[in-house]
Amino acid sequence: MSEADAAAALLWLSLTAYAVLAGADFGGGVWDIFASGPRRRAQRQAVARAMGPVWEANHVWLIFMITGLFTVFPIAFGSLGLALYVPMTIALIGIVLRGAAFAFRAHGRDAVGPLSPWGIVFGGSSVVAPFFLGTAAAAVASGAIRITGGSVVSGFGAGWSTPFAVVVGLLAVALCAYLAAAYLMVETEDDPALQSDFRRRAVIASAVSGVLALLGLWLAYTQTPRVWSDLTGNGLVLLLLALINGPIALWGVWRLHPRVTRIAVAAQVTLVLWAWAVGQWPYLVPPDLTISDAAAPAATVGAWLAVIAVGMLLVIPSLGVLFRVFKARNPAA
Amino acid sequence: MGTSLGFHIVFAVLGVGVPLLMATAEGIGLWRRDPTWMMLARRWSSAFGILFAVGAVSGTVLSFELGLLWPGFMAFSGSVIGLPFSAEGFAFFLEAIFLGLYLYGWDRLRPFQHWLTGLPVAASGAASSIFVVMANSWMNTPTGFKLVDGRLASVDPLSAAFNPSTPTETIHMLVSAYVVSGFVVAAVYAAGMLRGRGDAFHHRGLLLGMAMAAVAIVLAGITGDNSARFTYGAQPAKFAAMEALYATTRGAPLHIGGIPSDSQGRLLYAIEIPYGLSILAAFDPNAEVRGLDSFPADQRPNTVVVHLSFDTMVGLGIGLGLLAALFWFLVWRSRRVPSNRLVLWCLVAAGPAAVITMEAGWFVTEFGRQPWIVYGIIRTTAAATSAPGLGFVFGAFTAIYIALAFTLVRLLLLLARHDRERPEPKA
Numbered sequence: 180m181s182e183a184d185a186a187a188a189l190l191w192l193s194l195t196a197y198a199v200l201a202g203a204d205f206g207g208g209v210w211d212i213f214a215s216g217p218r219r220r221a222q223r224q225a226v227a228r229a230m231g232p233v234w235e236a237n238h239v240w241l242i243f244m245i246t247g248l249f250t251v252f253p254i255a256f257g258s259l260g261l262a263l264y265v266p267m268t269i270a271l272i273g274i275v276l277r278g279a280a281f282a283f284r285a286h287g288r289d290a291v292g293p294l295s296p297w298g299i300v301f302g303g304s305s306v307v308a309p310f311f312l313g314t315a316a317a318a319v320a321s322g323a324i325r326i327t328g329g330s331v332v333s334g335f336g337a338g339w340s341t342p343f344a345v346v347v348g349l350l351a352v353a354l355c356a357y358l359a360a361a362y363l364m365v366e367t368e369d370d371p372a373l374q375s376d377f378r379r380r381a382v383i384a385s386a387v388s389g390v391l392a393l394l395g396l397w398l399a400y401t402q403t404p405r406v407w408s409d410l411t412g413n414g415l416v417l418l419l420l421a422l423i424n425g426p427i428a429l430w431g432v433w434r435l436h437p438r439v440t441r442i443a444v445a446a447q448v449t450l451v452l453w454a455w456a457v458g459q460w461p462y463l464v465p466p467d468l469t470i471s472d473a474a475a476p477a478a479t480v481g482a483w484l485a486v487i488a489v490g491m492l493l494v495i496p497s498l499g500v501l502f503r504v505f506k507a508r509n510p511a512a
Numbered sequence: 513m514g515t516s517l518g519f520h521i522v523f524a525v526l527g528v529g530v531p532l533l534m535a536t537a538e539g540i541g542l543w544r545r546d547p548t549w550m551m552l553a554r555r556w557s558s559a560f561g562i563l564f565a566v567g568a569v570s571g572t573v574l575s576f577e578l579g580l581l582w583p584g585f586m587a588f589s590g591s592v593i594g595l596p597f598s599a600e601g602f603a604f605f606l607e608a609i610f611l612g613l614y615l616y617g618w619d620r621l622r623p624f625q626h627w628l629t630g631l632p633v634a635a636s637g638a639a640s641s642i643f644v645v646m647a648n649s650w651m652n653t654p655t656g657f658k659l660v661d662g663r664l665a666s667v668d669p670l671s672a673a674f675n676p677s678t679p680t681e682t683i684h685m686l687v688s689a690y691v692v693s694g695f696v697v698a699a700v701y702a703a704g705m706l707r708g709r710g711d712a713f714h715h716r717g718l719l720l721g722m723a724m725a726a727v728a729i730v731l732a733g734i735t736g737d738n739s740a741r742f743t744y745g746a747q748p749a750k751f752a753a754m755e756a757l758y759a760t761t762r763g764a765p766l767h768i769g770g771i772p773s774d775s776q777g778r779l780l781y782a783i784e785i786p787y788g789l790s791i792l793a794a795f796d797p798n799a800e801v802r803g804l805d806s807f808p809a810d811q812r813p814n815t816v817v818v819h820l821s822f823d824t825m826v827g828l829g830i831g832l833g834l835l836a837a838l839f840w841f842l843v844w845r846s847r848r849v850p851s852n853r854l855v856l857w858c859l860v861a862a863g864p865a866a867v868i869t870m871e872a873g874w875f876v877t878e879f880g881r882q883p884w885i886v887y888g889i890i891r892t893t894a895a896a897t898s899a900p901g902l903g904f905v906f907g908a909f910t911a912i913y914i915a916l917a918f919t920l921v922r923l924l925l926l927l928a929r930h931d932r933e934r935p936e937p938k939a
Contacts, residue, residue, distance in 0.1 A: 241572070249586050250590055253594065257586045261583045268905055282564075283562065286562045475590065490598075
């Protein structure tokens, strides 16, 4: 494995961290819109309580990935910026509005309620952002982005508006909702009624994502042969693990083992992302840009890896403190 | 991009300065066991929660826009200057983590622990600003690579990060961030006092804001002077535009104010101080200063914008310095916070004035570099995206920013009123 491969793997790890952590924050927004029943208010409060201290730190994984991408793979960054201009701009607007709306609600006391315009923006943008990020991912995976001589030749619509991409976008939203519901089952362990609300939601999200995942695989098989051959080639083992892990997660939800569920659902998202990554290796933006083609000069990659090593030494213990203070709640204590 | 930056920079500087004020207030509160100082820190923390979130999302927009709007710039320079951005990512990470602890930890952490979580917020805020401005200073004085047949070669990201402009520019930006934060905070409490709320709470808010502002404005003057002298050597076209000097001159005069006229090739209605410019730039009354005429017409920045921004920055900066001096003189003489309405009005005005001063300074460095995005290497037009619908996207982001700014101000006012109606912070 070259240094560029290592850098690509690190970026993929940060994408994974973003998906399993910030994904749940988007999912929280989904359950904010779909808050219903007698405990509607308590559901929204649980979402806000869970997100409050951590969402900004979770969000940084994205920034980290973006800055890493343009440092280590500047050509890929430039090309993706052009090819995915439309979905990324929309996702970006969603991210901005979601964050701002959450902060306004969280710190604005009672002035900004869930039914005020910002309250609705919070839920709506929590759906829009992961959907378009999902379609952008599908565009990359399907090999629709063509690059010749360092410039994008496939235009601004390529890849992200196909039926496959739409299904992947919806799957992204459903997985976010699934993550959120699973985590919230842990967060609400001391309130069985509320917990059963989120358990029901996790079952629904699990069913919806299962159906969408199978539909996506079928579309991959019929319409985007590239994705199919990647997933059933190098990515096969991880894909099979994902197919086995899915029912385990659902079992955890069903039998009310929130902590098993939390791990299994996060693992599900991780497996899907890594099946994709391993499947398309050694390409960064298939079919024209490999990891080594896109890599910055060795001096930059080396310096970046050094910065990451030092940075992570500071960040990981700090994240540990953050999650220990806010997430390691022991309901028995 | 310009709008996003102009918007983001305000939050960014408050993100640098306010945590330091917060941590100081909390520190004094702990040390003296004084609830007023604690309350100050606590109220700032909830206001800052909103400010930081808006700053964080507008910063996200910037990191995406680098790719979405400037694919040509990034594809070229990412490998050279991406490193400080990645380092900034870590600083931002730490800031977000510890801010989460700080904002939500008031009741979960012991007081001293809580105070400790505030320190990394302040430190990483400062580090972020340094890293980001490193990248900007590279755009002014690009180093750390060679161009061989238009392609990058011998890339050295460390020497790019520590390019010649880095020391002057990053420090000037950092102290300016403290200037803005200090004056903005002071303005809030001066406004409160004008409305008849002259309690210890307001006095301390004002004093702490002005303490930071006073120290920082002096440093901003020194570093700014340094920065201008550096520009004289490194970016003569920018320097000529700042001073609106059209013809290369020995013993150049210093021009204050005036309206540059490109068509007549001279500065109209300016106050002229003989030899002033040569003395300031090179400590030599007869030093030669290159004028705009020594650059081809397509390599000159917009003189009107750059000169007027520069004079705005210097003029307001000096005004702010004098105001800070007057304020502390009055405090020293009467041993109490001035309640003179005129002084308070000036302090209120100094808040927005400090923001304008900083924006003007940013205009100088950005417009002064035009038509280049990377000075002497890539033109701005060559780096921009070819994507359609830019006007629409620009409009959409502007509308979003206006909505955000509007809500933000409304909420901050509301928070302030809420706090006044229920003076004791909830336990």
